[in-house]
Amino acid sequence: MSKYTLTINGQSRSVDVASDTPLLWVLRDSLDLVGTKYGCGVGMCGACTIHLNGVPTRACMTPVSTVGKMKVTTIEGLAAESGKLHPVQQAWSDLDVAQCGYCQSGQIMTAAALLKDNPKPNDEDIDGAMAGNLCRCATYMRIRAGIKLAAGLTTAGQGGAR
Amino acid sequence: MSTPTLAQSVGRRDFLKLTGLAGGGFALAFYIRSGGEAAAADAAATGDFAPNAFVRISPTGAVTIVSKQPEMGQGVKTSLPMIIAEQLEVPWKDISIEQGDFDEKKYGGQSAGGSQSTPSNYDNFHVVGATVRTMLVQAAAQTWGVPVTECRAEKATVIHTSGKKLTYGQLVAKASALPVPAKDAVTLKQPKDFKLLGTRIAQFDTPKIVTGKSLFGIDVKLPGMLYAIYEKCPAFGGKVVSANLDQIKTLPGVKDAFILEGNGKVKELVPGVAIIADSTWSAFSARKQLKIVWDEGKVVNESWETFVTQAKEKSTQPGQRTLRKDGDPDAALASATKTVEAHYTYPFISHANLEPQNTTAHWHDGIMEIWSPTQIPSIGTGMVNRVLGIAPDKIKLHLNRAGGGFGRRIGADYLIEAAAIAQKVNAPVKLTWSREDDLRHDQYRPGGIHFLKGGVDAKGKVVAWKNHCFTFGEGGSPGSGGGLSGDEFPGRWIANYHAEQTMFDTGWPMGPWRAPGSCVFAWVMHSFIDELAHAGGRDPLELRLELLGDKDEMPAGNPGGAAKGKQPPAGYNVARMRNVLKFAAEKAGWGTKKFAKGSGAGLAFHFSHRGYFAQVAEVTVSKDGQLKVDRFVTGVDIGAQVVNLSGAENQVEGSVIDAMGVLMYQELNIERGRTVQSNFNDYPMIRITDAPAKIETHFLKTAFPTTGLGEPALPPVAPAICNAIFAATGKRVRQFPLSRTDLRWT
Ligand code: FES
Ligand code: FES
Numbered sequence: 074m075s076k077y078t079l080t081i082n083g084q085s086r087s088v089d090v091a092s093d094t095p096l097l098w099v100l101r102d103s104l105d106l107v108g109t110k111y112g113c114g115v116g117m118c119g120a121c122t123i124h125l126n127g128v129p130t131r132a133c134m135t136p137v138s139t140v141g142k143m144k145v146t147t148i149e150g151l152a153a154e155s156g157k158l159h160p161v162q163q164a165w166s167d168l169d170v171a172q173c174g175y176c177q178s179g180q181i182m183t184a185a186a187l188l189k190d191n192p193k194p195n196d197e198d199i200d201g202a203m204a205g206n207l208c209r210c211a212t213y214m215r216i217r218a219g220i221k222l223a224a225g226l227t228t229a230g231q232g233g234a235r
Numbered sequence: 236m237s238t239p240t241l242a243q244s245v246g247r248r249d250f251l252k253l254t255g256l257a258g259g260g261f262a263l264a265f266y267i268r269s270g271g272e273a274a275a276a277d278a279a280a281t282g283d284f285a286p287n288a289f290v291r292i293s294p295t296g297a298v299t300i301v302s303k304q305p306e307m308g309q310g311v312k313t314s315l316p317m318i319i320a321e322q323l324e325v326p327w328k329d330i331s332i333e334q335g336d337f338d339e340k341k342y343g344g345q346s347a348g349g350s351q352s353t354p355s356n357y358d359n360f361h362v363v364g365a366t367v368r369t370m371l372v373q374a375a376a377q378t379w380g381v382p383v384t385e386c387r388a389e390k391a392t393v394i395h396t397s398g399k400k401l402t403y404g405q406l407v408a409k410a411s412a413l414p415v416p417a418k419d420a421v422t423l424k425q426p427k428d429f430k431l432l433g434t435r436i437a438q439f440d441t442p443k444i445v446t447g448k449s450l451f452g453i454d455v456k457l458p459g460m461l462y463a464i465y466e467k468c469p470a471f472g473g474k475v476v477s478a479n480l481d482q483i484k485t486l487p488g489v490k491d492a493f494i495l496e497g498n499g500k501v502k503e504l505v506p507g508v509a510i511i512a513d514s515t516w517s518a519f520s521a522r523k524q525l526k527i528v529w530d531e532g533k534v535v536n537e538s539w540e541t542f543v544t545q546a547k548e549k550s551t552q553p554g555q556r557t558l559r560k561d562g563d564p565d566a567a568l569a570s571a572t573k574t575v576e577a578h579y580t581y582p583f584i585s586h587a588n589l590e591p592q593n594t595t596a597h598w599h600d601g602i603m604e605i606w607s608p609t610q611i612p613s614i615g616t617g618m619v620n621r622v623l624g625i626a627p628d629k630i631k632l633h634l635n636r637a638g639g640g641f642g643r644r645i646g647a648d649y650l651i652e653a654a655a656i657a658q659k660v661n662a663p664v665k666l667t668w669s670r671e672d673d674l675r676h677d678q679y680r681p682g683g684i685h686f687l688k689g690g691v692d693a694k695g696k697v698v699a700w701k702n703h704c705f706t707f708g709e710g711g712s713p714g715s716g717g718g719l720s721g722d723e724f725p726g727r728w729i730a731n732y733h734a735e736q737t738m739f740d741t742g743w744p745m746g747p748w749r750a751p752g753s754c755v756f757a758w759v760m761h762s763f764i765d766e767l768a769h770a771g772g773r774d775p776l777e778l779r780l781e782l783l784g785d786k787d788e789m790p791a792g793n794p795g796g797a798a799k800g801k802q803p804p805a806g807y808n809v810a811r812m813r814n815v816l817k818f819a820a821e822k823a824g825w826g827t828k829k830f831a832k833g834s835g836a837g838l839a840f841h842f843s844h845r846g847y848f849a850q851v852a853e854v855t856v857s858k859d860g861q862l863k864v865d866r867f868v869t870g871v872d873i874g875a876q877v878v879n880l881s882g883a884e885n886q887v888e889g890s891v892i893d894a895m896g897v898l899m900y901q902e903l904n905i906e907r908g909r910t911v912q913s914n915f916n917d918y919p920m921i922r923i924t925d926a927p928a929k930i931e932t933h934f935l936k937t938a939f940p941t942t943g944l945g946e947p948a949l950p951p952v953a954p955a956i957c958n959a960i961f962a963a964t965g966k967r968v969r970q971f972p973l974s975r976t977d978l979r980w981t
Contacts (some may be wrong), residue, residue, distance in 0.1 A: 090514070091487060091488075093520070094514075098514060098515050098516040098519075101454075101515070102514045102515050105449075105456060106447070107447070107448075108448065110451075110453075110589075110590070110638075111515075111591065112591070113914055113915045114669060114670060114914075115670070115914050115916060120589060147447065148445075149446065152446075165441070165444075166437060166442065166445055169435065169436075169437035169438060169441065169881045169885065171308070171438060171440075171441065171445075172308035172310070172639075172885055172886075173308025173590070173636070173637065173638045173639045174440065174444035174450070174451075174636070174638070175308075175589045175590045175639060176589050176638075177444050178447045181445060199923075200923050200924045201924075203922075203923045204923055204924050206922075207589065207915065207920050207922065208589070209587060209589040209638075209641075210308050210589075210889050210893075211888070211889040211891075211892035211893045211926070212885065212888070213892055213922075213926035214888045214892075214926060214927075215885065215888070217923070217926070
C-alpha cells in the first residue's frame with residue numbers, strides 16, 4: 074500500500090492503495106465517485122473515461138501511481154459550478170440520450186473533450202472522437218445529436234425529449 | 236372506445252383485483268388495495284394520502300409515484316408512471332418517482348421481460364391514477380358541499396365551476412378518510428384529452444445519469460462492505476477439485492477465500508472459488524494468483540465446429556421432429572418452375588450488458604438482503620429460497636437500475652452467487668463480475684443452421700417451402716429462442732410446407748436474447764423469401780403482399796417447437812401486417828428510387844411481442860466491401876397509444892443499431908465446451924462509426940391495445956439490410972457475422 078495525494082475535481086484527495094490500482098477503482102471504491110464506470114478493464118469500451126489535465130483518458134488503464142500532479146476531472150466535476158450542468162450534460166438531458174445510461178458518463182466526458190478541442194465538429198469529427206466509447210443500448214443517433222446541440226449546431230427539438 | 240370503469244365496488248378494507256390484458260399468457264394481476272394497508276399505515280405517520288401502493292401525496296402537495304418494474308434502459312420507470320400521472324392530473328415536472336423494492340404482494344407482478352411491462356400494466360395504471368384523482372375530487376366536493384359533477388381536476392388542483400380551488404395537498408387529510416370509490420364514480424380520462432401520453436419525456440433518472448450519481452447495481456456501497464470475485468471453470472459445468480486457498484488468503488487486502496460446490500445446474504449456482512477482499516482491485520489482483528484444479532466434465536467434447544459439420548451431414552436426412560407439414564412439398568418442388576436451395580447459419584452470441592453482472596448481498600439477522608440489477612426478481616429470490624434454503628419471507632430484494640438487460644438479467648446466476656457468498660461472510664459483500672466472466676459465463680443466444688428449399692411457379696408465386704432447422708437443446712428441449720415454431724411465418728401461408736427440427740443437446744448455458752427466436756428466424760425467413768422473389772422475378776414488396784394474402788386473420792396453428800422464451804402462439808392479424816408493410820414502404824418511397832450499382836434497398840417485416848413491424852433499409856456497399864446503412868425506415872404498429880414518444884423512438888433506434896451490430900460483428904465461438912472470446916477486443920460490438928446516417932421511425936396508430944417496444948423492432952432489421960445488400964451487390968448474406976461474407980464487387 075502507498076499513499077497518494079490526487080487532485081480530483083479541483084479538490085485534494087488522499088488515498089492509501091496498492092500502486093498498481095487503476096484510477097478507476099480508486100475513484101469508485103476509495104473515493105465514492107461511482108460515475109466513472111467499469112465496462113471492460115482493457116481500454117475497449119470507454120465507460121471509464123475521465124480527463125487527465127483535460128485529455129480524455131481511460132481510468133481503467135491508468136495506474137494510480139502514474140497520475141502524480143495531473144488534474145483529474147470526473148463526470149461528477151465536469152460542470153464548472155456545482156448544481157449547474159456542462160453544455161454536453163444539458164444537451165444529453167434535453168435530448169433524452171440515455172437508455173440504460175451506463176455508458177453515458179464516459180460518452181459525456183469524451184464529447185466534452187471533443188468540443189473543447191473542436192467547438193464546431195462535423196459528422197466525421199464526431200464519429201472519430203466517439204468511436205472508442207461503446208454504447209450497448211446503441212444510443213449513437215442521439216449521441217451525435219447531443220454533441221451537435223451542445224455545440225450550438227442545432228437547436229433542441231430535433232428528436233429526443235423536448 | 237367505451238369508457239372503461241372500475242370493475243367492481245370496493246370498500247376501504249377490500250382489495251380490488253384487476254387483471255391485465257388477457258390472451259398473452261403473461262397476463263398479470265395486481266391489487267390496488269393490497270399494499271394499501273402498509274401504505275396507509277406509513278401515510279398515517281406522515282399525514283400523507285396513499286390510497287394504494289403506487290401513489291403518495293403529502294400535505295405539502297408533493298406527489299410520489301412508485302415504479303414497480305425493474306428499469307434496465309427500456310424506460311419503464313418513466314413511461315409507466317406517465318400513465319398514472321396522466322389520469323391523476325398532476326404536471327409531470329411536479330412528480331417524483333421512487334423505485335419500489337421487490338414485493339409482488341404489494342405491487343403485483345414485477346417481471347420485466349418479453350416486452351410485457353407496458354401491455355401488462357397499461358390499463359391498470361390508468362385506473363390507479365383515475366381512482367386517486369376521483370377521491371381528491373370527492374374530497375373537494377365534500378369540503379365545498381357541492382356535487383362532484385361541478386368539480387374538475389387540473390394541474391394538481393380541484394376546481395369548482397364557481398372558480399373555487401383547492402390543491403391536492405390541501406385535500407390530503409379529507410381524501411385519506413374517504414372509501415375507495417365504487418365503479419361508477421371513477422371515470423377514465425379519454426385519449427382525446429391526453430396531455431402527457433404520446434409526448435416526449437426525458438427519463439426520470441436523467442439528472443443522475445448525466446452527473447454520475449450512484450444509481451446502478453454496481454454502484455451500491457454499504458457500511459463495512461467487502462468486495463468479492465467468483466472464479467468459475469472456463470468449461471461449462473466444470474467443478475472445483477482443489478485451489479490454493481491458503482496462499483490466496485495471505486495476499487494483500489484478502490479477507491477470505493473459499494470454494495462453493497454449486498447446485499449442479501449450469502444456469503444457477505455454478506461451482507467456483509470466491510475471494511473476499513477489502514476492495515474490487517484487491518479481489519481482482521488476488522484472482523490472478525489463483526491456481527485451481529478443475530474437473531472439466533464431458534462438455535469439453537463439444538465444439539461449435541463439430542456441430543456445424545454434423546448438421547451438414549444430417550441436413551439431407553429426415554429431421555428428428557416435424558414442426559409442421561402442409562400439402563406435399565416434395566411434389567410441389569418437383570413441379571416448380573424454379574427452385575432455390577440455401578442454408579443460413581448464425582452463431583452463439585452474448586448479451587454483453589455494458590454493466591457487468593453484479594449483486595450485493597448481506598446475510599444478517601436471519602435475513603438475506605440483496606441489491607441487484609435483475610429483470611425478473613422472482614427468479615432470483617426463488618433460487619435463493621431453493622438453493623440456500625432461506626424462507627421467502629426472509630429474503631429482501633432491492634431493485635437497482637440495470638446497465639442493460641436484453642434478456643440476460645432474467646437469469647439470476649450472479650444473484651445466487653452473491654447470496655451464497657454472503658452466507659459465508661459476516662459483512663455486506665458486493666460481487667462484481669469481470670467483463671471476462673460476463674462473456675465466458677453468459678446464458679447465450681443459441682446459434683443454429685437452417686437448410687432451406689423453396690420453389691416458385693411460372694408467375695413467381697411461392698409454391699413450396701422446406702426448412703430443416705438445427706438447434707441446440709438443454710435437457711431435451713431447445714434452448715431459449717432456439718425452438719422454431721411450426722407457425723413461424725411463412726408457416727401457415729404456403730400450401731406445401733414442411734418445417735422440421737434436429738436438436739443437439741449440450742451443456743452450454745442458453746437464455747433469452749432480445750426477441751428470442753424472432754431475432755434470428757426473421758432473418759432466415761425474410762432472406763429466403765427475398766431469394767425466392769428474385770428467382771421468380773418479382774418485386775420483394777409485391778411478393779410479400781401476395782404471400783400474406785387477403786385473409787385478415789391467421790389463427791394460431793400447431794405451436795410446435797416448444798419455443799421457450801417466445802410468446803405463446805397467438806393469432807396473427809394479417810391486416811395489421813399488410814397495413815404496416817405498405818405504410819413503411821410508402822414512407823421509404825419503395826420502388827420510386829433509382830439506385831446506382833453498390834447501393835440498394837431491402838425490406839422485411841415481423842410480428843412478435845404483439846407488435847407489427849416492417850422495415851426498409853437503404854445501403855451502400857463500397858467496392859472493397861464496406862457496408863454503410865444510408866437510411867433505415869421503420870413502420871411500427873404497437874396499437875392505439877405511444878406512451879412516451881422519446882423513449883419509444885429511442886427503443887426503435889437502439890433496436891435497429893443493436894441488430895446491425897449482431898449482423899456485422901457478433902460471434903461467440905465455443906470450443907471444447909468453453910468460449911474462445913473473452914473481452915471487447917476479441918468480441919467486437921457495434922460503434923458509432925457504423926450507425927446509420929439516418930433512422931426514421933413512423934408509428935401507425937391502430938385501434939388495438941398498446942403493446943411493448945423493447946424487442947419487436949429488432950427482428951426485421953438484419954433481413955432488411957441483407958436484402959438491401961443483395962439489391963446493391965448481388966451478394967446474398969447467408970451467415971452471421973457479415974465479416975464471413977465477401978462483399979467486394981467490381
Ligand atoms: S472500463 Fe476502461 S475502457 Fe472499458
Ligand atoms: S445507454 Fe446503455 S450502454 Fe449506453
